[in-house]
Amino acid sequence: MATIQARKGKKHTTYRVQFMRDGQRVSKSFPTKKEAEKFAARWLVDDDFAHSLSNQTLNSFLLSEVVEEFLAQYSGKDGSLSQRVNYWSRILGDLPVGKITRPKVKTELRKLLKQCTPATVNRYKAALGTLYRFLLEEYDVDHNPVRGIPNYAENNERTRFLDDDELPRLLAACKVSGWDRLYLLVLLAITTGGRRSELIHCRWESVNFKTRTIHLGTTKNGEQRLLTLTQDAIEELMAFRRSSGYVFPLPKQPDTYFKNFDCYWKEAMKTASVDNFRFHDLRHTCASMLAMNGASLLEICQVLGHKSITMTQRYAHLCVSHKQALTERVFGNICLGVSNG
Template identity: 30%
Template sequence: MSPSPKQFPFNKRAIESLPPQSREAGAREAEYSDTECIGLKCLVNRQGRKYFYYRYTHKKRRRAIKIGEFPATSVIDARRRCNDLRAQIDRGIDPQGERQKILSIPSFKVFALEHYMPYAENVKRSYKDDRSRLEHHLIPCFGHLALHEITTQSIQLFLADGKKKGLAPATINRLRSLVQRILALAVQWGYLERNPASGIPKFQENNQRQRFLHGHELQAFYRALEAESNRQAADFILLLLLTGARVGELLNSRHPDVDTTHGIWRVPLSKSGKTRMVILNDAAMAVFARQVRVPGNLYVFPGSPKYQNARMAPPQKAFERVKRTAGIEDLRLHDLRHSFASLAVGSGASLYDVQKLLGHSSPNMTQRYSHLADERLRHVSNSVSAAVSIVVSPEVVLESSGARLDGVAPMDVEISS
C-alpha cells in the first residue's frame, strides 16, 4: 500500500517542494506526516511558511507541541526533538504541561516589581531602599531573565562586577541579600524549585570607618555652612552635627515630635524599630526653632510644594558645596554622626552616654569610639602623673616645661587638664 500524499518520509527537498495551502481550502494549514518519525508533522500555511509539530496522546488527551519553523529547524533536528519528547512521555511526563509551566514563570523584573515589592511594602520599613536597588542595579542585570534562568554563577559574576566598579562591600552585600530574599520568596510561592542565591558568601566588610571632623576642619566646616546659600540644607547638615542623628531620622522629623521648650525630639521609629528620645542641646533647639512651618506639611524639612506633605530629599548637592568651600574631602553625611560622638567623648562623655545619645540598641556599636575615651583617660592620667612628679621632684618637671616656682609651694601649682 503506497503512502498517501499527506504521508511521506521527510527530507529537505520534499519539505521545500510542499506548496502553500490553497486559499479555497477550509483549513488554514495543510498538515503532512513523517513516516520515519511517528508523531512528527509539518504544517504549511497559505503564505507557504512551514512549521514542524509533534502530536501525541497523554492520558487519553491529544496534545501538540510546536518544534520550530523550517528551514531554520532542519528535518534532522525536528526528529531529534521528537525523540526527546517521546522519551519524556515514556517516563510519564507531559511535555506540553512542562512547557506551559516554564512559560508561566515570570521574568525577574515582573516578579520583583509586581509580586515582591507589594509584599515588601507591607512587611519592611526599608522597602524604598529595595526599590532603589532594584531599579539601579538588579533589574538592569537580571530583569530580562525568567526566574528559572538566573543561576548561582550569574549572581556571583554580578557581585564580582560590582566590586570591580568600585561598589563598597557593604553595598554589594545589600544587593546580595536582596536578590537572595526575592528568589527565596519565589521558591516559597512555587515559582522556583530552589534558590540559586543560597550559599553565596558575603564580602568582607569594614564597618569601623573612623572619620571625624576635628580642630581646624570643624571650624572651616562651620564657616562653610554659614556661607551656604541653601539655608534649609545648611540647617539640616548642621543639625546632623549637633544631634548625632541619622540622616533618615532627621529627614522624617515632624514638628509635633520636636519640643524646643524642653529640648526633646521624639523619633517615633528609629533604626532599631523603637521610639527614642533625642536630648537637644541649646544650639540644636535654636536651629529647630527657626524652621518655618509649611501649611499642610508636618515635616520639619519639607520637600517641594508640588507634592503634598512631602519631605526634603537628602541635601547631597549642598553638602558637596559645603565640603568644597571648607576644603574637606572624604566626608559623608553619616560621618557627622561620628563627629558628634567624637566631640561628646572629648568633652567628657562616657561610652554609656554616647550610646544613649546616638540611640544604639547595643553597646557593641558604641565600642568603635572606645579609643577616643582611652585618649581622654590617658590625658587625665598624665595630669595625675604630672601632679605626682611635681610633688616628688618639681625641678625636673618645671625644667622640662620652662616654668618657675618662684617660691610657690609644689602642691599649690595648678595642673591643667
C-alpha cells in the same frame, strides 16, 4: 532517582537525564555522558536546583516581574532598597526566577566588587535575598540562589570626622548656603547623631520643645528612639517652627520632604575646603566628640541608636585619654602609705 538514557542519532549520541519531581517529569539532554552525570549528581545533592527545574512559578515568573510586584507593596524605610532590586532587574530581569542560580549570582557579585566596596556588595546580595523571601511568602516558592553565599569581609574602620579646624568652617559655610535650612540639618546631625534619613523625614509633630526632644518612629534598626536637642538646636528650630509638616520640606513643595539636597551640601563642603567627607560622617563626628569629651562606649551607643555596642567599638580608641584620667583618679594614689619593707 534520576536516570541517564543514551540516545543514538544519525551523527552523534546524546544523553538524556530524566527524573520525577513534585509529580512532574523533567528531562534534559546533554552531548556527553560526563555532562549528564554531572547534572544528575547536582540534581541529587542540590535541592534548590532540583526544585527550580520542576516548579512552574520558578520557570515562568521573570525576576523583573517579581521586582515590580515587590516594590508595589513595599512600605519600608530603606530608600536604597528599590535602587538595589532594580539593579538586579536590569541585569537578570529577563530570566525566570528559577533559572537564577547560585553560580550566576556569585559571578555578578564579583563584577560588583570591582566597582563597589565589600559592604555595598553585601547590601546588593541582601536585596536579592529579600526578593526571594518575598517569593517564599507570597508563592510558597522555596528557592533562593543567595542562600549559602557568604558575605564579603567588610572594612568598617573608616571613622572620618571633622577636626577642630574643619568643624567651624563647615558650619559657617552652611549658614550662608543657598538652602536656608542646611545649617539646621547639619547642626542636628552633629549634635544628635541622627541618620540622614531620620532627620529629613522628621516632622514638626515629633518635635517637643518642652522636653527638648525629637521622637523618631520606626528607625533603621526597627526600634523607636528619642533625639535630645541642645539649646543651639532649639533656637535654630524656633526660627522655622510650624505646627505640622516636614521640618525640612522641599522648597515650594511643603508637603514633600527635601530628599536631594546634595548640591547644597557639596557646595558647603567646597566653600569650607572640607575634602573626603560624606554627610554620614557627621554621625561619626558626633560620636568622636562624645568620646573625646569623656562619654563611655555605652553612652555613645545610646546616642547613636546602635542596636549593639559592637557597632560602637570603632570609637574605642578615642576614649583612651578618658580611660587614662579615670584610672589615674581612682588608682593614682594606691601606693601611698605602702612602706618599702
